[in-house]
Amino acid sequence: MAHVELSSLSKTFGVFQALTDINLQVEKGEFCALLGPSGCGKSTLLRLIAGLEDVTSGSIRIAERDVTDLEPSDRRIAMVFQSYALYPHMTVAENIAFSLEAAGQKKAVRLARAAEVAKTLRLDTLLDRRPAMLSGGQRQRVAIGRALVREPEVFLFDEPLSNLDAMLRVQMRVELSSLHHDLAATMIYVTHDQIEAMTMADRIVVMDQGRIQQIGAPLDLYNQPANKFVATFIGSPSMNLLAATVAEGTDDRISLTIGAAGHFVLRPRHPAASLRDQPVDLGIRPEHARIVDPSSPDAVLPGKVRLVERLGNQTLVHLDTASGPFVLQGPGDLAAKNGDLTGLAFDATRAHIFGADGQAL
Numbered sequence: 001m002a003h004v005e006l007s008s009l010s011k012t013f014g015v016f017q018a019l020t021d022i023n024l025q026v027e028k029g030e031f032c033a034l035l036g037p038s039g040c041g042k043s044t045l046l047r048l049i050a051g052l053e054d055v056t057s058g059s060i061r062i063a064e065r066d067v068t069d070l071e072p073s074d075r076r077i078a079m080v081f082q083s084y085a086l087y088p089h090m091t092v093a094e095n096i097a098f099s100l101e102a103a104g105q106k107k108a109v110r111l112a113r114a115a116e117v118a119k120t121l122r123l124d125t126l127l128d129r130r131p132a133m134l135s136g137g138q139r140q141r142v143a144i145g146r147a148l149v150r151e152p153e154v155f156l157f158d159e160p161l162s163n164l165d166a167m168l169r170v171q172m173r174v175e176l177s178s179l180h181h182d183l184a185a186t187m188i189y190v191t192h193d194q195i196e197a198m199t200m201a202d203r204i205v206v207m208d209q210g211r212i213q214q215i216g217a218p219l220d221l222y223n224q225p226a227n228k229f230v231a232t233f234i235g236s237p238s239m240n241l242l243a244a245t246v247a248e249g250t251d252d253r254i255s256l257t258i259g260a261a262g263h264f265v266l267r268p269r270h271p272a273a274s275l276r277d278q279p280v281d282l283g284i285r286p287e288h289a290r291i292v293d294p295s296s297p298d299a300v301l302p303g304k305v306r307l308v309e310r311l312g313n314q315t316l317v318h319l320d321t322a323s324g325p326f327v328l329q330g331p332g333d334l335a336a337k338n339g340d341l342t343g344l345a346f347d348a349t350r351a352h353i354f355g356a357d358g359q360a361l
């Protein structure tokens with residue numbers, strides 16, 4: 001049985017439906033990221049798990065106990081917030097031990113337990129320091145230590161890195177990943193940042209408008225997005241979408257017309273015989289397109305270069321096509337300049353097709 005089980009969870013605020021039919025199973029020791037745009041319901045879902053909000057319907061089980069109607073303090077969860085909220089006048093040891101005092105433990109027991117936790121978190125040489133004398137990464141570890149000392153079944157994080165500058169964020173991603181590895185703790189981590197989710201999570205739950213759009217390992221979501229939302233939300237720059245029409249479909253071949261002159265043939269994931277004449281979107285990631293001579297037989301579409309961004313290790317080329325703007329990613333030394341008239345070729349094995357309902361075909 002999964003360590004955390006959410007069954008048919010829904011949440012309404014008045015007439016507003018914030019979450020609809022959420023089903024999710026998180027395994028023991030898993031790092032599970034809840035990813036989606038601002039307002040999609042991530043924090044609400046985390047707050048339901050924590051017991052800070054009541055569910056409207058559905059149930060929550062943690063470590064084989066139904067906790068749906070339990071108080072937050074009885075759920076054996078620990079929430080780590082965005083602001084670490086350490087007590088500035090207390091030492092690292094006192095900060096970590098604090099919740100044990102509230103739980104009525106003796107001082108010697110508290111400090112021994114805090115020292116043990118500090119060791120796991122590589123804070124054992126810093127026990128007498130106050131938070132002001134710690135780096136951002138060390139403060140985060142103290143905040144986690146404070147949660148860890150309570151031996152929770154699940155750690156809940158709500159965008160813990162979003163206040164940090166870019167450099168520290170990268171550092172903290174590495175910290176959190178190795179912590180997760182060392183502790184083998186079950187973590188549910190809310191973020192709107194796909195890079196955080198992609199780099200840290202074992203599995204990502206992509207949410208939009210209060211619904212789960214897809215659940216999967218980072219690369220599975222990247223390589224096989226279930227719908228247009230997931231396809232364009234994961235990956236940066238975003239997947240290009242080109243409006244197309246199905247000229248011909250069979251079980252293993254689909255031929256598309258793009259605009260007035262574009263033609264492209266690829267293998268659909270599902271039999272496509274019934275799709276003839278249907279409008280679809282062709283999805284091409286920037287790294288799965290290349291610039292070719294406009295007269296080359298590989299050229300699917302003509303394009304005109306509008307902007308070239310040189311990032312050193314890669315080049316992003318922004319093009320205008322008859323079917324709209326297109327972004328292509330190539331090597332750092334890619335030959336391209338503003339105003340170039342080029343052809344665009346696509347890797348047919350990496351292309352995606354989405355039906356009129358937005359679902360992958």
Ligand SMILES: Nc1ncnc2c1ncn2[C@@H]1O[C@H](COP(=O)(O)OP(=O)(O)O)[C@@H](O)[C@H]1O
Nearest residue numbers: 013016018036037038039040041042043044045
């Ligand atoms: N207490 C509340 N009362 C009314 N609406 C709320 C409340 N909490 C959240 N919402 C609404 O629910 C939606 C999801 O919010 P939230 O879970 O905070 O999103 P996220 O964390 O993904 O940005 C938003 O539209 C938000 O305005």
Ligand SMILES: [Mg+2]
Nearest residue numbers: 042043044158
């Ligand atoms: Mg939020």
